[in-house]
Amino acid sequence: MESTKSSAPSSKWTDGFEHAVVHIAVVVPPKSTSEQLPLRLLFASVWLLASGRQATSRPLKPYIKRFNKDGAIAVDRIVMTVDEAIQWYRTSSEELHTPVPLDGFRSASDGKPLSACRLSDFPSWPVLGVPMESEDIAQKSERSTIPFRNLGIIRYSRRISESQGWPSFLDTAGRSKQCEEALQFLEHHMHVDFREYPEYLGGMVLAVPDCDVHSVRQFVDPKEDGSESLYFHVKPHPSRKLQGLSLTVMEGQQGMLTSFDKIPVPEDGLVVIERPSPIHSSGLVLTHIERGVLLQTPIRTFLRQMNMRTEVIERRVKISAPETDKKKSPVTEYFSDKKTLASSQTFGDAPNATDAFKRLLDAKNERLLNYSAKLYDQKWFTADQRKEALKHIRDKLKQANLSIFIADPYFSANQISQYLFAIERDDVKIQILTSSSAFKKIKVSEAGPESDNEAPLDTHQALLRNLATFQASHRNSIQIKVANTENSLFHDRFIAVDNRVWMIGSSLNSIGIRPTLAMRIPHGEKILTHLIDLYNNAVPLKDFKIPKGELKKSCAHCGRAMVDEKEAQILQGAKTHGAQGTQDVDND
Structure with a gap:
């Protein structure tokens, strides 16, 4: 629950600070409303100014970005005393007002009621935390949980709001021009990219630089005899002393932790570790006897070439x-x-140029690639793997507990028997988006050698008939729609099972016949949202009319009932037994 307590924090981490700068962004309601609504908290950050830092001046007036009749965003920068700034930061959402500056009060904007959702602390107040950084020096892996791109010895408190709706110009999906302008405006003035960090909308952050430590540098010094020295330089703020600090140093070689040492930091801030051989990689944790963890960097390899x-x-x-x-x-x-x-x-020189070292690196990189392929369910099918491809898709559908969505511009009658009968639960909702391309005229030769032996049935009627056959033995909610307008047409093929989305290189009617790739999309929810929009703009199958001259003959099997009476009885019996226990059925 939200804490309404605004007691002053311990002086152990506010000692040495006099001023704080508050950056605040608010949503200004439109003037056209019948009643005057309060300003709404969009985001605020409170930065304590370390010793020697000069307080920034307040702009002559707030920076404002207007969005026609939908309202506006206003950004201001205010200087307060440290105690007042922290007290404002800790104010409960029900009693929150815009901050009051140390000097230059503005009656039009300062101390005004500020609407905000209930706020929760991460970490719990009054604990401060430091970002846990990635092992990847290029930051290609997961970004920091803190939205700021600053460097320094800074600890943070976060107040995250509950979920809430925002005006259309603050849609973090960034679909509209207004939204893009709003997010760029906020990034410029608040130094936060809310497209990447949407959880901070409606919240607040308190940033506390360490009162003593300014920065920490680490580097190696190679010697002619092959030994090396590992240096750590802890730099203090001007006029501050280094006391009560400890440095925990970790070293590693090719994925192996080789040392773990805790060393007191001397007054001059210089820590030296001597090693008889080259130092491959190192990391550190800097702590204070009272203030706790001040900095953490994971083990990283030194750049030598x-x-x-x-x-x-x-x-x-x-x-x-x-x-x-x-x-x-x-x-x-x-x-x-x-x-x-x-x-x-x-x-520079390579740290190790031996063939054995290269084998280690190659094997590590191969494991990383294999892990990524497994993580995203990457599967390549060659031209002679039709059975394997069919089983791969069926296995996905069998896992469904809630919903299945299929988007395939060539989904037609045969795909119902090839895939949908694998669905094991009647409460799974099924939505299928095909397109008018599935019903276009084709040459008779493309229908297969058996097509002349049976009366041809157009694929629209075949799909309706096979759908009815499926519905006769399944209680699933199922609907098929046809994309036939500019607002609903699509090209790529997707299947979504319980909101997990896979992309398939070829249509379901030919996967495994021609070489193709199937792979899970890392962030498929956004793609599924767009696909649902296309689905909503499409025409229900029963209402779809094939354009004149584009009647497509079905293959010999499209109009044939897929489950005869005997097979239907076996299937129904399996379902009945399934309610009491499991039963193996061999239909080969």
């Missing part, structure tokens, strides 16, 4: 090309630089 390439642009070429293959397509233009390699240099 750098390659530099210099290229010369000889000429720039302008290319004009049609945007599409249509006769009256508009023209698109772009530039291409023709480059020539001028020089290539290598600085």
Whole structure:
């Protein structure tokens, strides 16, 4: 529950601070409303100013971004005393007002009621935390949980609001031009990208630099005899002393932890560790006897070799090309630089150039690739793996507990028997989006050698008939829609099982016949939202009319009932036994 307590925190982490700067963004309601609504907290950050830092001046007036009749966003910067700033930060959401500055009170904007949702503390107040950084020095893996891109010895408190709705110009999906302008405005003035950190909307952050420590640097010093020295330099703020600090140093070699030492930090801040051989990688944790953890960096490998390439642009070429293959397509233009390699240099020496070391690296990289492929369920099917591909898709559908969504522009009658009978639960909701492409006219030869032996049935009627056959033995809610307008057409193929989304390179009618890839989408929820929009704009199968001249003959099996009476009895018996226990059924 939200704490309404605004007691002053312990002086152990406010000692040495006099001022704080509050950056605050609020949503200004539109003036057209019948009653005057209060300002609404969008985001606020409270930064304590370390010793020697000069307090910034307040802008002459708030920065404002207006959005026609939908309201506006206002951003202000206010200087307060440390105690008043923390007391304001701890105010309960029911009693929250816009902050009151140390000097220069503005009656039009300061001390005004501020609407906010209930706020929760992470970590629990009055504990302060430091970001747990990634092992990847290039930051290609998960980003920090703190939205700021600053460097320094800073600890944080966060107050995250409950879920709430926002005006259309604050849709973090960024679908509209207004939303993009709003997010760019906030990023410029609040230094937070809310597209990447939407959980901070409606919340607050308190940032507390360490009162003594300014920064920590680490580096190695190679010696001629092959030994190395590992240096850590703890730098204090001006006029501050280093006392009560400890440095926990971790070292590793190729995924193996080789040392773990806790060393007191001397007054000059310089810690030196001597090693008889090269130091491969190191990390640290800096702690204070009273203030706790001040900094954490994971074990990272030292950069020992750098390659530099210099290229010369000889000429720039302008290319004009049609945007599409249509006769009256508009023209698109772009530039291409023709480059020539001028020089290539290598600085430093590789830490280990042996074949054994290369085998270690190659094996590690291969495991990482295999793990990523497994994580995203990457599966490649060759041209002779139709049975394996069918089983792969069926296994996905069998796992469904809530919903199945299929988007395939060529989904037709055969796919019902090939896949949908694998669904094991009658309470699974099924939605299928096909397209008018599934019903276009094709050559008789494409229908297969058996097509001349049976009366042809158009694929629209075949799909309706096979759908009815499925519904006769299943109680699932199922609906098939056909995309046939500019607002509903699509190209790629997807299946979604309980909101987990896979992309398939070819349609379900040919997967495993031609080489193709199936792979789970890491962030499929956003794609599924767009697909549902296409589905909502499509036409129900029963209402779809095939355009004249585009009647497509079905193959020999599309119009045939997929489950005869005997098979239906076996299937029904299996369902009956399934309610009491499990039973193995061999239909081969």
